[in-house]
Every structure is written in C-alpha cells, then in structure tokens.
Amino acid sequence: MKVYLKKCVGYDNAEDVLMPVLKKYEDRFSEGDKVLVKPNLLSPKSVESGITTHPKIVEIVLKFLLDLGTKPYLGDSPATGTALEAVKANGIYDVCKRLDVPIVELDDPVEIDGENFKGIMISRKVLEADKIVNIAKLKTHVQMIMTLAVKNTFGCVVGKEKSAWHFRAKTNTNFANVIIDIHNIVKPTLNILDGILGMEGNGPANGIKKYFNVLGVSENAYALDHAIIKALNVKEKYVYIIKEAMRKGLIPRYELDSNWEGEQIKLPLTAPIFETVTNLVRVFERVPKINKNKCIECKICENRCPAEAINIDKDKFIDYSICIRCYVCHEVCPQDAIKLIRKLK
Ligand code: SF4
Ligand code: SF4
Known part of the structure; x- marks a missing residue:
C-alpha cells in the first residue's frame, strides 16, 4: 500500500506531477469501465475560492481515464445548489464539455445499511459505477476539523439526507462513524487529494485560502488522509474521522513516497485542541451567531439546519x-454571515 504526496507549485505544473503517479494505477481500470469521478463540489463557487476541486486536476484525471478506454462520468451532490451549478461556476463544466464527459447529479437514492448506521441513502449513480475516482480537496472543517479523501465520499449521499445525518448522529464522533460507513460502501478505486490550493481556519467554505502546494494519491483514502495530517503536523486525536478509523483498525500500514516537506495549518476554532488547553477554556463551546449586517435573509441556513434551530423571520x-x-x-452561508462565538456550556 503506497501513499504519494508530491510537491506541486501551481496548477500549471499539475499534469507533469500527477500523470506519472496516476499511470502506476492503470491496471486498476479496464476498457469500458463506467467510472464515476467524484470531485468536491461543495457549492457553486469560483475556482479562485479554493472551495472546490480545481478543473485542472479533474482534466488530468479524465484524460487518464479516457486514454485507458474507460467511460468516465462526473457527479456530486453539493451541500448547496446543484452539481451542474457548481461545475459551471468553477470551470469543470468546460473541461467536461471539451472531453465529452457527462455530468450527473448524485440523486435517485438507494437505501443501504452501513456497519454502524442503517438506511443510508446513496445515489444509484454511485452504486452503478464499475469504479470510482475520488478527487478531494485539502481543507479544514468546522465540524470534522479536516475534510480530506474519506469525508469527500459523504457527497454520495443524496440531497438533504446529508443534513439529516448530522441530526441523527448528534455527536462529532458518531458523525465520523456515519462518514466511515458511507466511505466503506462507496469504496473508491483511487483517491486523489487536490492540495495545491486549499483552506485553513474555519473551512470548508468560509475559511482562509492557502497554497499547500501538494498533490496526494493512494488507493486507500484512510492512509492518504493519515499521511497528510501527519505531514501537516496535526494530531490524529483532533481529527474525528482519523481517530475513529484508527480505533477501528482501518488505517493500513503504508509506504510513503513523498517529496513534500509539509506545511503549518491553522485549525478551526472548533478544534478540540482549544478545549483542552486549560480547564477554563473547556467550559466554553462554539455556537453559531448570525451577523445581522451581513445576512441577506436567503434562508439557506434555516432550510439546511438539521435541528430546525434557526428562524430568520424571528430576528435571525x-x-x-x-x-x-x-x-x-456556517458551512452553507453564502455571505459568511455566521460566526462561531464562545458560549458557556
Ligand atoms: S445567515 Fe447566511 S445563509 Fe442564513 S439567511 Fe443569512 S445570509 Fe442566508
Ligand atoms: S443552528 Fe447551525 S450548528 Fe446549530 S444545529 Fe442548526 S445548522 Fe447545526
């Protein structure tokens, strides 16, 4: 089992760095395979935002798959908007049109039981794929602390079912196990991490853009995520998915092939590190608060809140x-109008 972390400064150099690594996995694909390419299309945002997978990485992966005679199609189920809106906003649409690759919405749910959680609504278009190539983005995440390759497969769950799982799971540890169940159902053949431009701070949508200048590849997403957080100097116990994956023995022994020195990363304010620094800090937790001056009353947050805790009409x-x-x-607000403030527990 290998994990590749390759230094790559800028997207103009990405093909030279990524293609030779992808070619090591040629034998995992057969001519005629229907291959779902699953980028991170969190919401309809420009490529400069650093929120979604870069079109250049998608283009390299599609060229690789087309050269092998496979039949790729690209899809996701974004947190806000549709996959089509998201690819039109970030430029992936143009790449797919040029290469004649279909774009699909990951809808049409099929109920599947995971190891821990029952009744997970996975898109039929995921289940009908012969192979899946998962192209994640390197970002922080206010709930899960980091969003990497394992978390990216959460987008295979249809529409609002994603928000519902937040509510059913209740705790961050449970939610990490929901994501692990989903990832183990989806089982991508290949995982790629777009970490050239990523995000730190309060990601995955309203954090701070950062160039990490790295591309990651592995057939095992747990190993890839583990390697990247080690290189970022982030402790395993702070990243719920990694912590749970370790507890369950899901991170295999892997050989790291890396020429990337790693980077410092600012974790979200919600990271457990800040709750364990002192006893004083431990009695506080972060809660969302709407900035009334920035809010445009679109009600996206109200509609996506799994607990129905938000009432925009009632003075936000x-x-x-x-x-x-x-x-x-916080993740879905298009105006970055939701702050995470400290509140006594
Ligand atoms: S807080 Fe953000 S998502 Fe919620 S209504 Fe205001 S602008 Fe829309
Ligand atoms: S108010 Fe925000 S943080 Fe609280 S349950 Fe709703 S979506 Fe989640």
Missing part, C-alpha cells in the same frame, strides 16, 4: 437549546 434567532453544534449553517 438561533435556538441554542436544540442546536446540535453541527455548524452546517
């Missing part, structure tokens, strides 16, 4: 007694 009220601190509202 958030009921903290039922809020489950999943921070979906």
